[in-house]
Amino acid sequence: MAGKPVLHYFNGRGRMESIRWLLAAAGVEFEEKLIESPEDLDKLKNDGSLMFQQVPMVEIDGMKLVQSRAILNYIATKHNLYGKDMKERVLIDMYTEGMADLNEMIMLLPLCPADQKDAKIALIKDRTKNRYLPVFEKVLKSHGQDYLVGNKLSRADIHLTELLYYVEEVDSSLLANFPLLKALKTRISNLPSVKKFLQPGSQRKPPTDEKKLEEARKIFKF
């Protein structure tokens, strides 16, 4: 396993941020080759590095992995963050996919036309409070353990912690009625690798503002 993973993406959260979180939490140092112009993206496409002409792409262990779920699955398995057997894996997958659904809504919010934004935010708040967070609070309550699955840190805990930070960015009062989730978020945030990633100057990316959105629009042509 020579060399650090290299992440190919633009300088924003998008679909690469969960990968940055997972690598960081696993204590894996990584490099980033930032795509700063449409020409940078074209170069990657033209040299055959992108199987479906899309990023994220991560160079790791001699492979050029694309598709964020494939990349996350590989990192989780490699670093023992994917449960101990099939039954733990399916729980992790169910929780992770639910989180991905909510995360997608939040991630796409900046793209929402101004006249639809309030309705979208209301929907996100409703889903957060009534569909998604209660499920994870209930899981933690049901077994009383420190982690979602198997009494051991897994990718599900890391993805959830990341998501809870985004939920707070939308509305900090959303976590008010979820004490066990708050405790999990604190616990994970205090892990040395995560604590380091949460500090200023790390490779963690800030929320996507107008300027960042314009940059993404230019590079990805949407």
Added chain:
Amino acid sequence: MFQQVPMVEIDGMKLVQTRAILNYIAAKYNLYGKDIKERALIDIYSEGVADLNEIILYYPFLPPGDKDGSLTQIKEKSRNCYFPAFEKVLKSHGEDYLVGNRLSKADILLTELLYHTEELDSTVLANFPLLKALRTRVSNLPTVKKFLQPGSQRKPFEDEKFVEELKKSFG
């Protein structure tokens, strides 16, 4: 769990989230490769299939005015992006299956996609001989052959009448 279907009751569990269900079934029946690297390839290919399948999946439910644009997108992406990528994989190793010279969920998901794309674009496979061969090969497996026969649990293309009925049930 998240107030949505699909839900599959299996081995004493109530599984939701399509990918969780697919991953569980694939692992249980040895359709998920032999090691972490094969799994990565299977995941990459399966996710690519899922991206194109998602556009096709929504197609019957689009308002009539949006259908043409979507169909153009489906034709363009399958012919210019996805199918060339999979044809290249098969060409690169010359084996009968996408990964590890062995049947995996990637072959099955791709075969399903090839049928569904062809329903919308009947000549789409014209320039992809290896994909056609893979589809034939997988379709001739006894289990798949049985599933492809009339009267199986395979569901037909969602036509306008079906979509109307569905809207009534799910609101």
